[in-house]
Amino acid sequence: MARTDVQLMLDVKAGDEQSFALLLHRYRTPLVNFLYRMVRNREQAEDLAQEVFIRVYRARADYVPSAKFTTWLFRIATNLALNSVRDTRHQRMEVSLDAPVTVDSEEGDERRIDVAEKNPNIEEHLVREAQRDMIRHAIDKLPEKQRAAVLLHKYQDLDYGEISKILSCSESALKSLLFRAYETLRVELAPLVALRAKN
């Protein structure tokens, strides 16, 4: 039977390095994805994810399982991501909003061309990629806290209680935050939403 996150963390606290390796393996992908969607830069996302794991490791001696491990983990990640986004906001402002979002998209330009060349239905592939870019761009345009709320809610499958603790707000405030975020996304993605409604 797999040990729970809390049990693993308590074992890390007791000096078991192997348990930390298991936690790293369990959360490396969700954490890097969350941070990547927050900061929109793969290298930066990995640096931040490293920092999250290092902070967890450093805090092992004082760890008390008062909350879910994921709440703690993503709280550290969210704080780091929000600080990073705020620090680099000026740099991001210099990038034209009209510039293609594909510069640092999940697939990457070069890899995308390879896939497109192998794909017999290039048009369909390009349409799908354009849609993904539009979705990424819409998420990117959300205010940082709304973006974090949507990403934690949609991709990490955390409950409202956990997300509200991560974002340091009440559950009702979180629900309002999510509603406003989805309203913005609904407007931004209106053409795609309409397309879905037809299908």
Add this chain to the structure above:
Amino acid sequence: MSCSRMETRLLGYIDGRLKEKEQREMEKHLAACPACTVRVNEFRSVSSLLDELPQIEPSAAFDVRVRARIAAEPVKQDWWSWLGAAPRVLVAASMLLLATVWVGHRPADNTNMASPGDETQIMQDQDLPVLENYDVLANFEPLTELPQPVSADEPTEQDM
């Protein structure tokens, strides 16, 4: 239920996270409100659009870098584990502590304390050099040849 009150429950309804009572209230409202029904459908579409984004995999170097940084972390030991690892230090520290406590709390040494009856003796001891000088002077031969001091009652030669 009003449309504005529904806002905070809308996503919970789509995710199936509402309580049974809330779920029933929502369904009742949706059955009577076409605008909210459209919004629910649009939010569902947004939610499914978000599913379209693929996941990325951390680079191969990610784990290596994390492990390297962990290995570079200083070994953190608390006081007790340090003492546990060095029992001789623990014993020495305990003995030093006991000795300090014993010295600080042992009863005062009475041999050096004078009782009130001994005060005369103490004064004599303190004046000993003076007394010694008196004896020397008293027994100094040339001084014995000096005339006896004149008493105030005895008449002097001048009075006679």
